[in-house]
Amino acid sequence: MRDQAHKLKTLVTRRQKAGSRVLAITSGKGGVGKTSLAVNLGILLAQRGHQVILFDADLGLANAEILLGVSSNCTLYDYLYRGRRVEDLLHPVPGGLRLISGGSGVQELAQLNEQGRERLLALLLFLQSDTDFLLVDTGAGIDSLVLDFVAAAEEVLLLLTPEPTSLTDAYALLKVLQRRGPMPRVFLVVNRASGREAERVASRLQLACRHFLQWEPVYLGFLPEDRNVGQAVKEQHPLVLRFPFAPAARQLEKIASQLEGKSACDRGLDGFFRRLCKIFT
Template identity: 40%
Template sequence: MYYEKLLNEQKNIGLTRVISFTSGKGGVGKTNSLINIGLALVNEGRRVLILDADLGLANVDILLGLTPKYTLEDLLYNQKNIEDIIIESENGLSVIPAGSGVLSLLNLDANKKSLIISEVERIAKDYDYLLIDTGAGISDDVLFFNTVAMEVVCVINSEPTSLTDTYSLIKVLSQRGEKDFSILVNNVKNETEAKNAYKKLFMAVEKFLRVKLKYVGFIPSDPIVNEAIFEQKAFVDMYPSSEVSRKVVSLAKNMDADFFDFRVKGGIQFFFKELLEQGKYGSSLNGCYGSDFSF
């Protein structure tokens, strides 16, 4: 199968951890979460590459105040290679930009998407993390970029529309073989609101779908998120001691601690899911799963 082939090819990435940030509903905070978690990982000494896969409506570059010379459009249509289009922010994030309002990036055929992945794969081995910012919804592009990631982080908020759309996305992805999903609750007042939202999603998923959910934490609602957006800067850079930044830093540290275990165990990312499914993965992740989660 096409996707299995791509997953097999990912073995070559080596120890790069590939994580997609996705959502059923748009505007829930995928791009802001990804950028700030990415930057927190950079501040931990990790090498982080971001692939802007919200093709046609990309905004990683805008949120980081970057002005890319070339984008994925040039990779696909103007014979540029990935080294030509990759751009580094002054705070140390490497970004593969996609361009906004570029119609030729919409509804790419399988060959073009495969070209993007094989070019990204070529350079991803120089990084510890490849974070993929997907669009929202259940379009082919969204499904594709989630399927090539090793871990899928669904960003949700507490609105019923976010929960129902996320349920639909998880359902469709599970039909494509994805069985493990991490849930990050964004833009909520407090942990109670976050866990209530997670619980609602978990109960629906547990009843009707055969997948595992893992609650990874929450990011509080804070007006500084918008202030940073207007400055085109990451809030963890602009307001490092704010509550929202401290929360994101601790999320990134937890994420990285899992990665550390994973490296020490000598696994390669391709086996990550298999180990989880067989219950052989270390104790740090067991107990985080929905079935063990208690409120």
């Protein structure tokens, strides 16, 4: 009992000091495993005692719901314009996560009226009281809506694979992102690669960024080819819950640990929502 009380006190102190963190998880192209990374990373952070919310901001695809084997009956649009409660919007899912389903509400963010802005800021106030990590699963590519979410976040996790097209598209996303204003803190994860191969891929992207953009992202880790990943997707069960000792799950734990060890940025949730409102008005 004493150990549990100490753990709770430590967690509360850590949250007060660190503040909430907003991490946009994105990729230069689709099909690289972005949503799987978002779902499993969120679960691992939740298992470490953090309050984690996963915001599925990939317009109309609802891939996070598919991977989690759930179906939400309240989307961001329902909350913004149909009077649904914030408690209805936050959907508990396996692994200790809470899920916000974007649905058509993501597109509506680009045309927020006064009512929508007030509801969005009310959501911010609710989340600030009990959120350590807000993981934003964006769409892929350099669509304007994708870039809006990525630019609003102060931390970005960029997923790529060793394929040349993935590397090129990842650089293109970073190049366009830099033109939009202050650059967020960017972490790289290389999927479907060995450790050495991932380091080579990350080094190539870092070199290009250093040479042409006078800036470079931080390499966070890699995920190996693992047949358990595909099996977990078929079963609609998160990898780290279905196959916790699989090679990819072990690497995800290392990535979660690395990410957890990074200090929070200055503005967190407040900065993210206010930048969104500024972008969408």
